[in-house]
Amino acid sequence: xxxxxxVTSGKGGVGKTTTxxxxxxxxxxxxxxxVIVDFDVGLRNLDLIMGCERRVVYDLVNVVNxxxxxxxxxxxxxxxxxxxxxxxxxxxxxDALTKEGxxxxxxxxSQQFDYIICDSPAGIExxxxxxxxxxxxxIVVTNxxxxxxxxxxxxxxxxxxxxxxxxxxxxxIEEHLLVTRYSPERVERGEMLSLQDVQDILRVxxxxxxxxxxxxxxxxxxxxxxxxxxxxxxxxxxADVVARFLGEKRPHRFTQHKRKGLLQRLFKTRDEEEAAL
Amino acid sequence: MTMRLIRNLFKPNMQRNSAVLAKERLQIIVSHERxxxxxxxxxxxxxxxxxxxxxAKYVHIDAEQVKVALRQRDEFSSxxxxxxxxxxxxxxxxxxxxxxxx
Numbered sequence: 001x002x003x004x005x006x007v008t009s010g011k012g013g014v015g016k017t018t019t020x021x022x023x024x025x026x027x028x029x030x031x032x033x034x035v036i037v038d039f040d041v042g043l044r045n046l047d048l049i050m051g052c053e054r055r056v057v058y059d060l061v062n063v064v065n066x067x068x069x070x071x072x073x074x075x076x077x078x079x080x081x082x083x084x085x086x087x088x089x090x091x092x093x094x095d096a097l098t099k100e101g102x103x104x105x106x107x108x109x110s111q112q113f114d115y116i117i118c119d120s121p122a123g124i125e126x127x128x129x130x131x132x133x134x135x136x137x138x139i140v141v142t143n144x145x146x147x148x149x150x151x152x153x154x155x156x157x158x159x160x161x162x163x164x165x166x167x168x169x170x171x172x173i174e175e176h177l178l179v180t181r182y183s184p185e186r187v188e189r190g191e192m193l194s195l196q197d198v199q200d201i202l203r204v205x206x207x208x209x210x211x212x213x214x215x216x217x218x219x220x221x222x223x224x225x226x227x228x229x230x231x232x233x234x235x236x237x238x239a240d241v242v243a244r245f246l247g248e249k250r251p252h253r254f255t256q257h258k259r260k261g262l263l264q265r266l267f268k269t270r271d272e273e274e275a276a277l
Numbered sequence: 278m279t280m281r282l283i284r285n286l287f288k289p290n291m292q293r294n295s296a297v298l299a300k301e302r303l304q305i306i307v308s309h310e311r312x313x314x315x316x317x318x319x320x321x322x323x324x325x326x327x328x329x330x331x332x333a334k335y336v337h338i339d340a341e342q343v344k345v346a347l348r349q350r351d352e353f354s355s356x357x358x359x360x361x362x363x364x365x366x367x368x369x370x371x372x373x374x375x376x377x378x379x
Contacts, residue, residue, distance in 0.1 A: 146299050153307045157314050190294040197300045201307055 002110040005117050006135040006173075008159075010151030012122030014143045015180040018216055020119035021049045022227040022235075023139065026242030028083035029227070032114040035074065035084040037105075039131035040121035041096055044088035050077065051223025052085055061089035064101035070108050079228070084113075095126060102130050124158060133164050137174040139207060143181045144193040149201055152177075156204065176207035178241065183212045184257040195255060208241035210234050211254040321345050328359070336363055 007020045017040075024036035038046035041061060047053040052075045058068035063086070070086070077083035086109075089096060109116050120131035132138060138159050142152040159173050160166055166173075179198055186192040199206055210216075215232030219225065227242070229235040233254045240250045325345040332338055344360040 146303055149303055150306060150310075153310065157311070161314075187296065190296050193296050193299050193303075197296065201300070201303050 002113045002116045003137060004106060004110075004135045005115060005137045005139060006120055006132040007117060007139045007141060008120040008128065008132055008155050009122065009141040009148070010124060010128075010155040011143075011148045014141050014148050015210070015216075016122070016141050017045050017049050017119055018220065018226060019139065019141050019178060019180065019210075019238075020046060020117050021225040022238040023242060023245075024115070024117040025050075025077075025080055025083060025225040026227045026238055027115050027117075027246075028077070028080045030242065030246065031082065033082045033112065034115045034117065035086055035109055035113050036117040036119060037086040037109075038088035038119050039097070039127055040119065041088050041092055041127055042090070043121065044090050046085060046119050047075075047087045048223060049220055050085050050225065052077070052087075053223070056087045059087045059089040060105070061092045061096045063105050064097055070105060079224075097127065097130050099130060099133065103134060106134050124154060128155075129158065129162060132159060132173075133162070135159075135163060135173050136165075137176065139176045139178050140202075140204065141178050141180055142198060142202070144179060144183075144187070144195075144198055146193075149193065149198055152202055156202065175204045176245070177202060177204040178207050178210065180210040181212045182209050182255070184255055188257045195252075206252070207244055208237060209252050209255050210237045210241075321347060328361075332361065338363065 005023075007016050007023065009016050017038075020036050020038075024034050027034040036046060036050070037060060038044050039060070040046075044056075044059070047056050055075050058073035060073070062068040063070055063073045074084045074086050077085065086105075106116060118131040118135065121127040132155075140152050140155060140159075142148050156175060159175060163173050165171065177199065179195060182195070183192055187194045195206065195209060211233045213226075213232055213234035215229050215234050216226050219229060219232075219235075226232065226234050227238040230239070237254055240253060243250050325343055328345065329338065329340055329343050332343065338361075342362040342364065344358075346358045346360075348356055348358065350356050
């Protein structure tokens, strides 16, 4: 039986798809057979982030409607063995998924995979609720910013009340907090909520911190999950997240600001000034 | 170049500690929204329906004559309020039962 993990956040644009791609790829790199399922019907993007947009033939809605089999719709990653992607539909509307259909697809995937990553759409509507309904575990992606933190709290409330586990009185969904786009420099300047602040408010165990990093955009430009870039801070941080999820003890990295000398501070380049804005 | 140097030296710290403000605002709104969530008691409609079924065994009533509400009394307790209007011989008797949940 596979473990079903939903990557969710409430708010859009905080890094759900980036995280789903990196996390799923990381699990596969460690030898676990993994499928990443895009639940964002109508706005599919996981295929672009994973770099397989030109190989999409069938999608999740086709499988739910039994117009295609799971095997026909899944795309095997060309770089990493054990890694598959099930894309979302681009044309259908968001009500095309049914609870029974999703359950059937997840059951079928469960027989072949170790991990099923459900990349949730933004919001708290049907698509987002279906993505989390069957989950065993949830990664709540949060930016250190007021609206993202508030939306994450809403999502935590929904995870605790509207999932299958909650409705059936099973052990609750395992919740993990992932703080992304973190800038230790801005935290030090008092301009950004700190990790401690976010944890104080949400009271969920911290799985990891992904620093704000240029490599995330570069990775999405190229269609390569950022975890494949083991030179970038974000890539290394995602590898730590995967290791921690699998039970390894790893200290959090890139959470402290590296102080610059006086001269470096005075002679800031234009780039750095813009980055600080 | 020189301008930038001067700007970097005398940068006003206007935005200093806006993070503290963010945390305070979040703590207030999040705790408020959490209390509303728990107060929203999902069982109320079901309770109302079952009450109507039970009462209908003995008295003829309409669904609108049974009102169920849960309100927060203070930080630690809420009051479950049942308001059942019995239409007997064109005369209305109102029964209010209060039960405390701590």
